[in-house]
Amino acid sequence: MKKLYITAISTLLILGVSAQKTLDRSKQPIPGPAPVISITDPVQYTLPNGIIVLVVENHKLPKVSATYSIDAGPVTEGSKAGVLDIMGQMLSEGTTNRTKAAFDEATDQMGADISLSSSGGNVSALTRYFNKAFLLMVEALRKPAFPQESFDKIKSLTITGIKANDKNANAISSRVVNALVYGTDHPNGEFTSETTVNGLTLQDVKNAYTSYITPSRGYLTFVGDITPEQAKALAVKAFGDWKGVALSLPKLKEVANPSKTEIDVTDVPSAVQSELTVTNLISLPLSNPDYFAVLLANQILGGSADARLFMNLREKHGYTYGAYSRTGYGRFQTTFSASASVRNEKADSAVIEFLNEIQSIRNIKVSEEELKNAKALYNGTFALSLEDPARTAAFASNVLINNLPKDFYKTYLQKINAVTTDDVERVAKKYFNYDNTRIIAVGKAEVILPGLKKLGYTVNQYDKFAKPATANTPIAVNISANDIIAKYIAAIGGADELKKVNSYSSTGEMTVQGTKLTLTEKKLAPNLELTEMQMGGQTVVHEVFDGAKGYQTQMGNKKDMTDEELADKKDEKGLFPQLYYNDGTFKLEVAGVEKVGDANAYKIKVTGPSGKASTEYYV
Amino acid sequence: MTTGYLVKQENSSKQDGQDISQVIENSNYKKVGNISFPFTYVLSVQSTAGSQSFTVDVKEVKLNEGVTKEDFK
Numbered sequence: 001m002k003k004l005y006i007t008a009i010s011t012l013l014i015l016g017v018s019a020q021k022t023l024d025r026s027k028q029p030i031p032g033p034a035p036v037i038s039i040t041d042p043v044q045y046t047l048p049n050g051i052i053v054l055v056v057e058n059h060k061l062p063k064v065s066a067t068y069s070i071d072a073g074p075v076t077e078g079s080k081a082g083v084l085d086i087m088g089q090m091l092s093e094g095t096t097n098r099t100k101a102a103f104d105e106a107t108d109q110m111g112a113d114i115s116l117s118s119s120g121g122n123v124s125a126l127t128r129y130f131n132k133a134f135l136l137m138v139e140a141l142r143k144p145a146f147p148q149e150s151f152d153k154i155k156s157l158t159i160t161g162i163k164a165n166d167k168n169a170n171a172i173s174s175r176v177v178n179a180l181v182y183g184t185d186h187p188n189g190e191f192t193s194e195t196t197v198n199g200l201t202l203q204d205v206k207n208a209y210t211s212y213i214t215p216s217r218g219y220l221t222f223v224g225d226i227t228p229e230q231a232k233a234l235a236v237k238a239f240g241d242w243k244g245v246a247l248s249l250p251k252l253k254e255v256a257n258p259s260k261t262e263i264d265v266t267d268v269p270s271a272v273q274s275e276l277t278v279t280n281l282i283s284l285p286l287s288n289p290d291y292f293a294v295l296l297a298n299q300i301l302g303g304s305a306d307a308r309l310f311m312n313l314r315e316k317h318g319y320t321y322g323a324y325s326r327t328g329y330g331r332f333q334t335t336f337s338a339s340a341s342v343r344n345e346k347a348d349s350a351v352i353e354f355l356n357e358i359q360s361i362r363n364i365k366v367s368e369e370e371l372k373n374a375k376a377l378y379n380g381t382f383a384l385s386l387e388d389p390a391r392t393a394a395f396a397s398n399v400l401i402n403n404l405p406k407d408f409y410k411t412y413l414q415k416i417n418a419v420t421t422d423d424v425e426r427v428a429k430k431y432f433n434y435d436n437t438r439i440i441a442v443g444k445a446e447v448i449l450p451g452l453k454k455l456g457y458t459v460n461q462y463d464k465f466a467k468p469a470t471a472n473t474p475i476a477v478n479i480s481a482n483d484i485i486a487k488y489i490a491a492i493g494g495a496d497e498l499k500k501v502n503s504y505s506s507t508g509e510m511t512v513q514g515t516k517l518t519l520t521e522k523k524l525a526p527n528l529e530l531t532e533m534q535m536g537g538q539t540v541v542h543e544v545f546d547g548a549k550g551y552q553t554q555m556g557n558k559k560d561m562t563d564e565e566l567a568d569k570k571d572e573k574g575l576f577p578q579l580y581y582n583d584g585t586f587k588l589e590v591a592g593v594e595k596v597g598d599a600n601a602y603k604i605k606v607t608g609p610s611g612k613a614s615t616e617y618y619v
Numbered sequence: 620m621t622t623g624y625l626v627k628q629e630n631s632s633k634q635d636g637q638d639i640s641q642v643i644e645n646s647n648y649k650k651v652g653n654i655s656f657p658f659t660y661v662l663s664v665q666s667t668a669g670s671q672s673f674t675v676d677v678k679e680v681k682l683n684e685g686v687t688k689e690d691f692k
Binding site: 163167168169270271487491492501502504519546565578599601614616617618619 | 621622623624625626627628629630632633638639640644648650652655656665669674675676678679682683684687688690691692
């Protein structure tokens with residue numbers, strides 16, 4: 001009954017995506033000469049309340065930006081997961097001095113940009129408005145109004161967002177990967193869910209604010225057309241009298257990698273691709289001399305579209321559109337991971353190739369040429385990044401936060417360029433696991449499981465919230481498909497009533513990325529159908545089937561329905577297709593009982609006269 | 620297995636050479652005259668290009684009025 005809508009919407013989805021520009025990858029860029037680096041140290045002060053102020057003076061443009069950032073480290077939110085994120089959003093919902101509307105207007109009048117989050121705030125403005133804009137940002141940080149109605153709105157939007165991603169294999173994969181790797185009691189492994197958000201109150205947000213928005217471990221950075229004296233005066237004026245909770249970095253328990261390589265599978269029955277991740281935990285503080293060799297080893301393995309993983313999995317085998325690897329770094333445990341979205345049918349073959357490439361970089365020395373290219377890339381991007389004065393400030397705060405030698409960034413390229421092929425092999429062995437890694441596959445289990453089970457590793461199954469999937473105890477079905485359909489017909493009103501319906505029309509609404517769309521559907525016996533989707537009074541999709549042929553008009557482009565689409569339409573023999581399921585041209589098969597939401601539902605495979613199959617669930 | 624309602628449908632198809640899988644979940648069944656229709660449904664569309672989910676709230680259903688053959692030209 002709803003098939004038309006879907007065709008219309010999925011077409012919109014595809015059109016939207018195919019409109020993206022493709023990059024010309026036929027030409028390889030030529031590496032430039034090794035750049036000469038000079039980095040000036042920012043001027044640094046400490047306010048009496050502990051805030052460290054860094055100033056990078058740069059008068060090229062009449063513009064100043066400032067960032068206040070609180071280094072709380074990874075926070076464990078537990079049953080209140082999501083509260084920090086919502087608290088951050090609530091900082092943009094007005095202050096005790098002015099409403100959100102007045103705040104936004106004041107910002108807009110100056111052409112300033114102000115943004116806030118649970119770890120601080122950011123402001124940029126023309127020099128002549130900067131002081132005012134800066135004080136506005138500070139007002140938002142120090143005097144949030146936290147109105148109840150804003151909280152209710154943000155909470156409901158957050159839940160809508162979670163629901164929208166409910167079947168998204170990509171979103172499920174990032175949640176499951178972190179939860180399995182770190183464990184759900186670790187700040188990196190826990191996740192925000194509908195349950196945790198539903199449980200949040202405005203008081204929780206206020207508590208989170210008191211605990212984490214504070215001068216303690218705060219870094220205030222000014223960059224641009226401002227002198228250190230002006231910046232200091234402004235910092236004192238805005239933050240001098242500010243007091244708050246003292247923060248200390250959390251101590252996290254060390255998490256172990258699996259002792260033997262394992263495969264963890266999460267079933268997403270609707271997934272058209274499988275999300276594959278090969279990942280292990282690493283410890284790689286910036287102060288570790290291995291850091292530079294790891295950067296280059298990762299670059300060679302999977303850092304770009306020239307790297308080994310991409311060349312193998314995409315160019316050579318065509319399993320995926322792209323395969324990459326990345327390594328984290330910093331004060332806390334992090335991960336090395338290699339990942340790709342692969343065709344379901346090729347999930348097992350892709351796992352083999354991932355492992356082959358990891359094995360190869362661990363055991364076979366990379367060529368001088370590969371290492372030279374990887375270095376050239378770092379030299380180039382590093383020099384380029386220095387064009388941005390904010391980068392210099394970020395370097396300075398990185399040095400402080402990570403307790404690094406003062407010349408860490410000044411000698412950065414020297415250390416990159418000193419890495420040898422021996423170093424790469426040594427760190428690949430140490431940081432890219434092979435015998436004790438974790439392979440996580442999120443996709444259509446029905447297709448990927450049989451192949452993955454043949455690879456010789458332990459295979460575990462998890463649900464989409466990373467809980468061990470309990471083996472489905474099949475519930476005996478002692479009812480025929482025809483009886484289930486008959487029960488459905490009786491439940492919605494009975495065959496006699498349904499047969500009285502000659503036409504049907506409905507209007508509905510949906511919101512896509514903040515835009516409201518109106519849907520109109522009309523049906524006339526026996527099986528004429530019309531679907532229209534309107535946006536702001538304008539028709540964006542118009543689809544018609546007159547019983548024999550049909551077309552779709554989308555943004556003015558008319559396209560006749562294909563034979564396949566027509567066959568699909570013709571399979572629907574009436575306004576209530578189920579009335580015709582027992583006319584001898586359909587094949588029905590009860591495929592068991594499955595959960596839909598919390599309820600058990602009969603799963604019926606319906607094959608129409610055209611041979612096209614669909615699956616229906618009746619409770 | 621109490622109400623008898625249709626709560627979910629899955630289809631797959633090919634469009635412009637891409638596999639698309641579509642799931643509809645029906646809920647909020649309400650009576651229009653003597654017949655029940657779902658007034659809320661969630662459409663999920665997955666393709667190699669990405670996946671999206673939409674919730675449709677049906678505002679109004681009319682039976683046997685206002686539809687003519689002319690509408691399907």
